[in-house]
Amino acid sequence: MGGATGSKRVPRAVREQQMLDAGVRAFARSGYQNASMDDIAELAGVSKPLVYLYLNSKDELFTACIRREAAALVTAIRAAVERDAPADRQLWSGLSGFFAHTAEHPDGWTLLHVQARTQGRSFAREVVAMRAEIVEFVTQLIGAAARERARGGARARTLAGTEVSGLALALVGAAESLADWTADGRAGGPSAKEAAATLMNFAWAGLGNLLQGQGWSPERVG
Amino acid sequence: MGGATGSKRVPRAVREQQMLDAGVRAFARSGYQNASMDDIAELAGVSKPLVYLYLNSKDELFTACIRREAAALVTAIRAAVERDAPADRQLWSGLSGFFAHTAEHPDGWTLLHVQARTQGRSFAREVVAMRAEIVEFVTQLIGAAARERARGGARARTLAGTEVSGLALALVGAAESLADWTADGRAGGPSAKEAAATLMNFAWAGLGNLLQGQGWSPERVG
Amino acid sequence: MGGATGSKRVPRAVREQQMLDAGVRAFARSGYQNASMDDIAELAGVSKPLVYLYLNSKDELFTACIRREAAALVTAIRAAVERDAPADRQLWSGLSGFFAHTAEHPDGWTLLHVQARTQGRSFAREVVAMRAEIVEFVTQLIGAAARERARGGARARTLAGTEVSGLALALVGAAESLADWTADGRAGGPSAKEAAATLMNFAWAGLGNLLQGQGWSPERVG
Amino acid sequence: MGGATGSKRVPRAVREQQMLDAGVRAFARSGYQNASMDDIAELAGVSKPLVYLYLNSKDELFTACIRREAAALVTAIRAAVERDAPADRQLWSGLSGFFAHTAEHPDGWTLLHVQARTQGRSFAREVVAMRAEIVEFVTQLIGAAARERARGGARARTLAGTEVSGLALALVGAAESLADWTADGRAGGPSAKEAAATLMNFAWAGLGNLLQGQGWSPERVG
DNA sequence: AATGAATGAGTTTTCATTCAT
DNA sequence: CATGAATGAAAACTCATTCAT
Numbered sequence: 059m060g061g062a063t064g065s066k067r068v069p070r071a072v073r074e075q076q077m078l079d080a081g082v083r084a085f086a087r088s089g090y091q092n093a094s095m096d097d098i099a100e101l102a103g104v105s106k107p108l109v110y111l112y113l114n115s116k117d118e119l120f121t122a123c124i125r126r127e128a129a130a131l132v133t134a135i136r137a138a139v140e141r142d143a144p145a146d147r148q149l150w151s152g153l154s155g156f157f158a159h160t161a162e163h164p165d166g167w168t169l170l171h172v173q174a175r176t177q178g179r180s181f182a183r184e185v186v187a188m189r190a191e192i193v194e195f196v197t198q199l200i201g202a203a204a205r206e207r208a209r210g211g212a213r214a215r216t217l218a219g220t221e222v223s224g225l226a227l228a229l230v231g232a233a234e235s236l237a238d239w240t241a242d243g244r245a246g247g248p249s250a251k252e253a254a255a256t257l258m259n260f261a262w263a264g265l266g267n268l269l270q271g272q273g274w275s276p277e278r279v280g
Numbered sequence: 281m282g283g284a285t286g287s288k289r290v291p292r293a294v295r296e297q298q299m300l301d302a303g304v305r306a307f308a309r310s311g312y313q314n315a316s317m318d319d320i321a322e323l324a325g326v327s328k329p330l331v332y333l334y335l336n337s338k339d340e341l342f343t344a345c346i347r348r349e350a351a352a353l354v355t356a357i358r359a360a361v362e363r364d365a366p367a368d369r370q371l372w373s374g375l376s377g378f379f380a381h382t383a384e385h386p387d388g389w390t391l392l393h394v395q396a397r398t399q400g401r402s403f404a405r406e407v408v409a410m411r412a413e414i415v416e417f418v419t420q421l422i423g424a425a426a427r428e429r430a431r432g433g434a435r436a437r438t439l440a441g442t443e444v445s446g447l448a449l450a451l452v453g454a455a456e457s458l459a460d461w462t463a464d465g466r467a468g469g470p471s472a473k474e475a476a477a478t479l480m481n482f483a484w485a486g487l488g489n490l491l492q493g494q495g496w497s498p499e500r501v502g
Numbered sequence: 503m504g505g506a507t508g509s510k511r512v513p514r515a516v517r518e519q520q521m522l523d524a525g526v527r528a529f530a531r532s533g534y535q536n537a538s539m540d541d542i543a544e545l546a547g548v549s550k551p552l553v554y555l556y557l558n559s560k561d562e563l564f565t566a567c568i569r570r571e572a573a574a575l576v577t578a579i580r581a582a583v584e585r586d587a588p589a590d591r592q593l594w595s596g597l598s599g600f601f602a603h604t605a606e607h608p609d610g611w612t613l614l615h616v617q618a619r620t621q622g623r624s625f626a627r628e629v630v631a632m633r634a635e636i637v638e639f640v641t642q643l644i645g646a647a648a649r650e651r652a653r654g655g656a657r658a659r660t661l662a663g664t665e666v667s668g669l670a671l672a673l674v675g676a677a678e679s680l681a682d683w684t685a686d687g688r689a690g691g692p693s694a695k696e697a698a699a700t701l702m703n704f705a706w707a708g709l710g711n712l713l714q715g716q717g718w719s720p721e722r723v724g
Numbered sequence: 725m726g727g728a729t730g731s732k733r734v735p736r737a738v739r740e741q742q743m744l745d746a747g748v749r750a751f752a753r754s755g756y757q758n759a760s761m762d763d764i765a766e767l768a769g770v771s772k773p774l775v776y777l778y779l780n781s782k783d784e785l786f787t788a789c790i791r792r793e794a795a796a797l798v799t800a801i802r803a804a805v806e807r808d809a810p811a812d813r814q815l816w817s818g819l820s821g822f823f824a825h826t827a828e829h830p831d832g833w834t835l836l837h838v839q840a841r842t843q844g845r846s847f848a849r850e851v852v853a854m855r856a857e858i859v860e861f862v863t864q865l866i867g868a869a870a871r872e873r874a875r876g877g878a879r880a881r882t883l884a885g886t887e888v889s890g891l892a893l894a895l896v897g898a899a900e901s902l903a904d905w906t907a908d909g910r911a912g913g914p915s916a917k918e919a920a921a922t923l924m925n926f927a928w929a930g931l932g933n934l935l936q937g938q939g940w941s942p943e944r945v946g
Numbered sequence: 947a948a949t950g951a952a953t954g955a956g957t958t959t960t961c962a963t964t965c966a967t
Numbered sequence: 968c969a970t971g972a973a974t975g976a977a978a979a980c981t982c983a984t985t986c987a988t
Contacts, residue, residue: 089398092400105948107949107984107986147498150498220470227457232450232454234453236449259486259495259496260447263495265482268482273485274372274484288966292971328958328974329974330972333973512968536844538961552968675898678897679898679901682897683890695942703939704895707938718921718925732987733986735950757978760978776979781979
């Protein structure tokens, strides 16, 4: 009862996925500490010793869950990006993929975004690495945009490293915040494409202005 | 050993603050579950029973910590906002206050942003309420900006409610993301004012464009 | 709030009685372990240290409660017995007094009958002593009844010590059982005099038969 | 050390009985509060977590102990009653069974008679239910006795309900009082059959007189 | 491939009791 | 006469983890 399958003699690879499914779900909903190995074993429809046989410890199980979900998310984003399009179009398509994936895998997203950050460093590293990968991707796109703009004849200011980092971070943070909204399950949230468009609206113009050296500053009001 | 003060016979109100200090610190650094009441009592420089006498349970202690830090953050933002300035200036000053406070109280910020959201709905609610308050404030500022723009003679498109919500949410998310950076303690992060300026740069132009009906859309590339 | 009086500067003797009142009530209703010194102090309307100042420890407080209630019960029975009446009348009047007192002091009765027996011997001794006193009194009355009967010309068998003990114990047990009923507070229970009469009915005839050697035996059916 | 068996890998059903054995013993001798789960686990020869795994909580363990002992006592009495014998013989045989069982299971008896009644309503209820069952049985026997007497041609007064209840209660109380004696372990107490006979002697004649309308009354002395 | 039986180590929580004023 | 502040010691309960089959 409550178990995923109940069938006996399942090959290892399949069982492991069942366990990871159970882990992702349990960890996302209850948090690392509150999800007990008993819960997870029951959710996976197997006995506890089997979980240990395959995944060794709660720690490793959690790490495996994070890794799987992080890889899935990155893969989804990669697949969504329209490689040869202009930078803004690339960013938009990537964001759409991101929002679509998180909306379809809310437990996975919660695991990555909420739960994984709380634990003693060893877990966080996995997520930090993934986030860094994404931030790097965004950073590159900003760079590409600058180059495009230059190629188009517009004079483009060169942004400092810190500035770019800040922008990328802000963009990713904004995306995460919107993802929590779309993944929330509550009705009324926007679709993936709407969220992506909102974010582009929000971000792209500012970016353009910045590149033109027309940024906002406290002295220039209005 | 390791106690905060060592002074004996302290009035209740003072002791309670010491306990909350210890709680915020311990919870922020170790998480709710990993911070034991023993740790917290020792950090506060008192015995465990006294913690229970004054704060009743780990749950209530955690809640009290969250509430205190949430109130402090909101108060700091309120105090920083330049009430009668134009909307963008208000937003900027509020953001500056936000970044300054989180940078000065990194444990409090971690407690609110990371830990409180991880430990089940009941705790998260406290933070969600606070966040809603802030989002509401931002939403109002966006509305004010629209009105100012209209008063200034510029034609301003009316934004839909969902749009505004999305923008405010994105902005708050971006701010939170940057706050994690500034509060990180790692050197190299920007100052509060820099972070606020970066965010304004990032966000304000997009907002302006939007109000003029020049938002980005997937069809209009470049 | 909840305190008995709240008035300050009360002479010691009075305060002690207030504490004993609180103790009897709390112990009777919650049991020795479940009644906390905090509860009792609050019920008595004083601070905990004062309870310790006057009664030294929970143990001693409990003992003092038992002693007071035991003495009150024995005194009530003594006062009720019609000294110069025939044995059966004496027994009846004593029982009436017993039932009347327990009905009027249900907490005291519960304390003696239920709570005091459960604790590690040191408490039980007090109650055992009281009970022994009562059993002894009943035993004497049975003896007196035998002598009266002999004086009246009837042949009276001499009862063995064990027999008398058993009878007295049975009678006391029956009385206690009925006392739980009358002291129960539930309506429908009998009055003290009715209970005493029921018990006399139950016991006296058998006693008489026994003395005449006409006791019931398994072999004589019907 | 001190463990009951020392054998490892015992099936659950057996272990549970061992735990109940330990619980009955510990609770009877130390009381609910003073018997710690550590003690009980050690007595049962297992670790504490196993006790919790099988019996969930101290509360449930206590309840399970009470229920088992109550059922055992009732079963023993039922088995001892000579179904088709006359009422007095039935009563006697039931009492014999009662005394025999309590003497053989003094801890069980103490648990039921002393400990269970001390620990708040919820536990007491279990025992009250059992006692009610027994009182009911006795009440029926008294009724049967009246009918037998009538059938035998003797004029038999009809007893009021309250009267019968009172008598049954008194008899049960007397039996309990004697059971404390026989189960006491102190030498010198009577055997089960002696105790039963003493009680029959004590009670049966009075009952007979009552049925003939010759009850004792305060006005009729001697 | 799979599990029922079992536990070491640690956590939250409670309470009788005492100082210092 | 009276109390607010403080604690040592112990108890209930949980959980990741392992063994024997």
